[in-house]
Amino acid sequence: MDAQTAAPGWLERVRDSARRIVSRHLEFNFASVAPHVPRGARVLDLGAWNGRLGMLLRDRLGCAVTNCDVEDHDESDLPFVRFDGRSLPMSSGSFDVVTVLYVLHHAADDLAILREARRALRPGGRVVVAEDMVETLWQRVVTVGFHVLLLLFTGMGWSGRFRRLKAWHTRFAEAGLEVETMVELGPHMGLPGWPRNVVLVLRAAETARRL
Numbered sequence: 001m002d003a004q005t006a007a008p009g010w011l012e013r014v015r016d017s018a019r020r021i022v023s024r025h026l027e028f029n030f031a032s033v034a035p036h037v038p039r040g041a042r043v044l045d046l047g048a049w050n051g052r053l054g055m056l057l058r059d060r061l062g063c064a065v066t067n068c069d070v071e072d073h074d075e076s077d078l079p080f081v082r083f084d085g086r087s088l089p090m091s092s093g094s095f096d097v098v099t100v101l102y103v104l105h106h107a108a109d110d111l112a113i114l115r116e117a118r119r120a121l122r123p124g125g126r127v128v129v130a131e132d133m134v135e136t137l138w139q140r141v142v143t144v145g146f147h148v149l150l151l152l153f154t155g156m157g158w159s160g161r162f163r164r165l166k167a168w169h170t171r172f173a174e175a176g177l178e179v180e181t182m183v184e185l186g187p188h189m190g191l192p193g194w195p196r197n198v199v200l201v202l203r204a205a206e207t208a209r210r211l
């Protein structure tokens with residue numbers, strides 16, 4: 001890049017921090033889901049955004065990953081499927097794990113996502129959800145404030161709802177899913193002042209009854 005086209009120093013520094021945040025977010029997401037994804041699993045990443053989590057799951061755990069989203073920002077070399085927000089274009093029982101990370105509160109119809117995730121699971125499979133926490137008034141202020149900034153800086157709005165854990169349990173039950181494991185992750189990427197996160201590992205309710 002010559003002197004005329006080079007970005008000013010401050011802009012380069014902003015871009016550098018943005019790149020560092022994206023890569024730290026990716027590692028945080030990998031560490032959040034890896035304990036719940038068996039080696040070699042068939043994984044659907046629903047709401048995959050740039051698709052890079054799928055590449056880590058493939059490269060580090062040997063998973064066969066399909067990325068899926070309502071918008072195509074995919075930067076991966078994995079199969080990508082467009083979701084219309086209502087029904088997934090794949091047959092039932094195709095996946096061992098469906099990951100849904102920080103997606104449900106963005107979706108106009110989170111129930112459709114949960115029902116479709118359940119349908120896409122093979123018997124005994126798991127849906128791994130990550131969400132921002134709003135258990136207390138302060139957590140709600142932090143989570144909503146963060147999403148206002150996200151909207152201003154990236155244009156990514158949210159059409160769904162932030163729910164308390166009890167309300168999520170009820171929502172999952174409406175989709176025929178129940179919580180098997182819940183892991184509180186603390187603030188996103190370990191950074192003070194960021195929304196606190198939780199991972200919820202779900203299984204089909206009939207599976208639970210048979211165990």
Ligand SMILES: C[S@@+](CC[C@H](N)C(=O)[O-])C[C@H]1O[C@@H](n2cnc3c(N)ncnc32)[C@H](O)[C@@H]1O
Pocket residue numbers: 029046047048049050068069070071083085100101102103106107108109113
């Ligand atoms: C905050 S981003 C999270 C992306 C990624 N899962 C992550 O954790 O880095 C929310 C993602 O949800 C997607 N999304 C929004 N509504 C959706 C819907 N109804 N079904 C599937 N994905 C949706 C957006 O396009 C975006 O990629």
